Amino acid sequence: MVHHTMSSSSTSAASASSKIRVMKRLLRFLACAAIVGTLASCAVKKPPPAPAPPPAREEPGLPPPGPVADTAPIGPAIERARSRWVPVRWAELPGFEQDNTTDAWNAWIKSCERPGPTFARLCSEVRRLSLGNVEEQRNWMKARLQPYRVEPLPGAGAAAAEGLLTSYFEPAYDASRTARAGFGVPLYRAPATLGQRRPWYTRQEMETLPEARAQLAGTEIAWLADPLDALILQIQGSGRVRLTEADGSQRLVRLAFAATNDQPYRSPGKWLIDQGLLRGDVTWPGIRNALAANPQVLQGFLWSNPRMVFFREEALSPLDAQFGPRGAQGVALTPGRSIAVDPQSIPYGTPVWLSSQGPVANLQRLVMAQDTGSAIVGAVRADYFAGWGAEAGEFAGRMKQPLKLWVLWPR
Known part of the structure; x- marks a missing residue:
């Protein structure tokens, strides 16, 4: 076999050529890398996604906004001394979705000045909702x-079971x-001897017995016509x-309830009916008409009610004058x-849904149980x-119509 061999110069040339090829490949690689990097750096970069907004902050203790489903369990009936409360759905309350509850919120805030233990825990929410709209107030109640x-x-x-709605007002004279x-008709402060005798003198005795008149002397707070x-x-x-003072100056004051003589209340209107002088229209306008036609019975009419109310005087500021x-x-x-x-039947401070339709008014509204009276008895x-x-007196004097009530009690 014949072996061929290279000279040293040929070997050196081959080595150099190989190095050149490697360098070219490396340069091409680096160029490509540079181009790719440049293109990548020129690309429009999308900003990172914005963080999700935090959930809307809700007032502590208030329900989330939006409608409230009327599906919560309603529980058993509740019995009180003179009534039975039967749980119902909100849909049973006639006119509930139409009432302007913001008109009632001032009355509710007033109740929160002296709340009972059941409603005291809700008063902070009630106060915050005074700035809310009707929908927010309604959803909160639900x-x-x-x-x-x-x-x-x-x-x-x-x-x-049918119920009875009457009305009362604050007279202005x-x-x-x-x-x-x-001006010869006296109104009295509570006499100092009021607690020494129970019941105290009747209305008739206060006007006829010397000892009763002596104990009333000096307690006149004002005189009406x-x-x-x-x-x-x-x-x-x-x-x-x-009130016109002795010097001729005038000011507006309130004569507030102070006490009674502990005598029972008897209806003067019924007395007129029993005398055959009043039929049908048992209202203050009707009573005035009957007395105008029969002035000789006025004294007996007044004495027919033995109960007497004593008053105390209260200053009436412009703000106080906006309330009763x-x-x-x-x-x-x-x-x-x-x-x-x-x-x-219903504790003071309880929100109540009232419904009454009759000849005087059609009422479907939120009200507050804030008062009582000797004739207000029953469920x-x-x-x-x-x-x-x-105007309020005319309305109150004629109001006597059927009534339905629903109490709104904390869950």
Whole structure:
């Protein structure tokens, strides 16, 4: 075999050529890398996704916004001393979706000035919702409260089940600090001897017995012109008067309930009916007409009610004048949104849904149980506070119609 061999110069040339090829490959690789990197650096970069917004902050204790499903368990009935509460769905409350609840919120905030233990824990939420709209207030009630239909206890009879709504108001009259021509009907402070005898003297005895008149001497707080106005003010329990002082100056004051003589209340209107002088229209306008036609019976009419109310004087600021007198709960009443109830049926401070249709008014609204009265007895019984003055008196004097009530009780 013949072997061929290379010379040293040939070997060196081959080695150099190989190195050149390697260098070219390396340069091509680096160029490509540079181009790719440049293109990558020129590409439009999408910004990183924005972090998800935090959930809307909700006031502690308030339900989330939006409609509240009426599907929560409703639980058993509740019995009180003079009523039975039957749980129902919100849909049973007539007119609930239409009422402007913001009108009632001032009355609820007033109740929160002296809340009972059941509602005290909700008062911070009630105050915050005073700035809310109707939908927010309505949703909050659905989330926090359970409606119960108020019924009489078994055996109370059909009449009690139907219920009765009447109305009361705060009379507004002119008055004099001293007795003078045209102002001869006294209103009294509570006499110092009131607690020494129970019951105290009747209305008739206060006007006829020397010892009773002696104990009343000096307790006159103001004088009115009309004895019927004085009786109305005593039956309503308070009133506001434009009081003329001895020096001729005038100011607006409230005569608030202070005490009674502990005598029973008897209806003067019924007395007129028993005398055959009043038929059908048993209202204050009807009573006035009957007395105008039969002035000789006025004294017997007044004495037919032995109960007397004594008053205390309260300053009436412009702010106080926007509200009524303090009711039995101890808070100022709100016209159209406060009711008097039997506290053995409905506790003071309870929000109540009221429904009443009749010849005087069609009412479907949220009200607050903030007062009571001697004639307000029974399960489905309420006295509607109409406000003050002649228009409210006309309304209250004619109101007597069927009633349905639902209490709104914390879940």
